[in-house]
Amino acid sequence: MEAQTSAVxxxxxxxxxxxPIILLGxxxxxxxxxxxxxxxxxxxxxxxxxxxxxxxVSRKTELGAKAKAxxxxxxxxxxxxxxxxVASRLLEADCAHGFILDGFPxxxxxAEWLDGHLEQLRAGKxxxxxxxxACAAPVVIRLVVDYNTxxxxxxxxxSCPACGLIYNxxxxxxxxxxxxxxxxxxxxxxxxxxxxxFAERMKAYEQLTLPLVDYYKAxxxxxEVNGDQAVEVVMAQAFSAIENVNRL
Ligand code: AMP
Numbered sequence: 001m002e003a004q005t006s007a008v009x010x011x012x013x014x015x016x017x018x019x020p021i022i023l024l025g026x027x028x029x030x031x032x033x034x035x036x037x038x039x040x041x042x043x044x045x046x047x048x049x050x051x052x053x054x055x056x057v058s059r060k061t062e063l064g065a066k067a068k069a070x071x072x073x074x075x076x077x078x079x080x081x082x083x084x085x086v087a088s089r090l091l092e093a094d095c096a097h098g099f100i101l102d103g104f105p106x107x108x109x110x111a112e113w114l115d116g117h118l119e120q121l122r123a124g125k126x127x128x129x130x131x132x133x134a135c136a137a138p139v140v141i142r143l144v145v146d147y148n149t150x151x152x153x154x155x156x157x158x159s160c161p162a163c164g165l166i167y168n169x170x171x172x173x174x175x176x177x178x179x180x181x182x183x184x185x186x187x188x189x190x191x192x193x194x195x196x197x198f199a200e201r202m203k204a205y206e207q208l209t210l211p212l213v214d215y216y217k218a219x220x221x222x223x224e225v226n227g228d229q230a231v232e233v234v235m236a237q238a239f240s241a242i243e244n245v246n247r248l
Contacts, residue, residue, distance in 0.1 A: 025143035074200030143227030
């Protein structure tokens with residue numbers, strides 16, 4: 001724990017120089033949890049493409065209408081739609097010192113687009129809000145987790161529709177079954193966490209997202225962390241990777 005605390009202290013001292021961070025891993029690998037910890041510590045936003053798409057679905061936007069059925073099947077939303085969505089999000093002022101991408105890129109085309117986009121930002125071709133650090137080459141943290149653990153995490157996952165707190169009926173149950181500890185709202189399961197949809201999401205991950213491991217390895221940007229460990233241990237290893245990476 002001491003090592004973890006000092007990792008946090010070291011990172012705090014370096015706050016606001018994080019640059020782009022990508023969290024790579026299958027559904028329920030812990031990307032959202034780690035992204036939140038990194039976001040709180042480094043003071044950079046967590047950008048979850050899944051969350052943005054879900055928000056569009058519930059607001060019934062044009063993008064949401066296009067994405068809804070695809071997401072319900074567990075397939076990937078077309079690259080162009082997701083890349084446009086990320087491009088607009090990166091223009092926001094809170095991305096000026098870096099950002100964490102959670103769930104993006106998910107295909108080699110998305111990764112190539114992101115590299116090109118960051119390069120253009122560095123060259124000042126896409127607006128002037130981008131500090132050099134924010135559009136540096138990303139550091140990619142891959143969370144590696146065993147299939148059966150993922151299945152339990154997914155089928156046990158429940159969240160509070162009001163405050164967003166996430167529980168797991170096996171590993172982290174609420175005090176009263178089915179009810180949020182914080183605000184008493186009935187908990188909900190995500191429709192795409194059903195076991196059959198999970199199988200589809202894993203298939204999409206293996207076919208379309210796993211090739212990113214080689215993509216980023218070849219560019220010397222990939223750091224692998226065993227995501228089967230306690231959250232704090234994964235966090236300490238991820239933080240250390242972010243601190244020690246050579247951005248150039
Ligand atoms: P997530 O919350 O990251 O598991 O994403 C939920 C769903 O949103 C995925 O199963 C996809 O249908 C869609 N989605 C999220 N991110 C992407 C992405 N980068 N590319 C394509 N589809 C995505």
